[in-house]
Amino acid sequence: MSASVGDRIRLHANTTDVPDRTGTIVAVLGEDGPPYRVRFDAGEETIVTPGPDATIEAGSVGDKVGLAAEAAGEKASEIAGEVREQAEGAAGAAARAVADVADSVAQRFRH
Template sequence: MYASKGDRLIIHGRVVGQQDHSVEIVEVLGPDGTPPFRVRAANGHETIMSPGPDCVVEHRPSSTQG
């Protein structure tokens, strides 16, 4: 799993009826874009995560358009 600052980490619900939620990656702490990541939730809470198999990275769109 690779990510950059500004990407979103989507955490899938693990039980029936549990919603997916997402957090913003504010810092990549591992080498070459690998976990762990410092993330920020919508309520402003920050924590460090090493995502498991129930998570996916949603990469931000690149700023280069041509």
């Protein structure tokens, strides 16, 4: 069973007293298919490997674009955080180097 981000999944219940669960695939975790990260209509999000009681329906273009934009925003935030950490590390190293040079110059004047 193959699906892509933005497709809808329906997990059919095995008993009549339990309703079907429906949600949107928000990530494809396998190379070409399952498992999928699914955001269910009730709000929870979980990893799903669909069985024979599941059906996949193609998602709308709008849903797919929205989820792609959401994923891009999350990745941009992640990269920005990494860059911020690297910049802070570089700034700290530069400040230590300047302090070391200033200390060395100050010691020469003392002698």
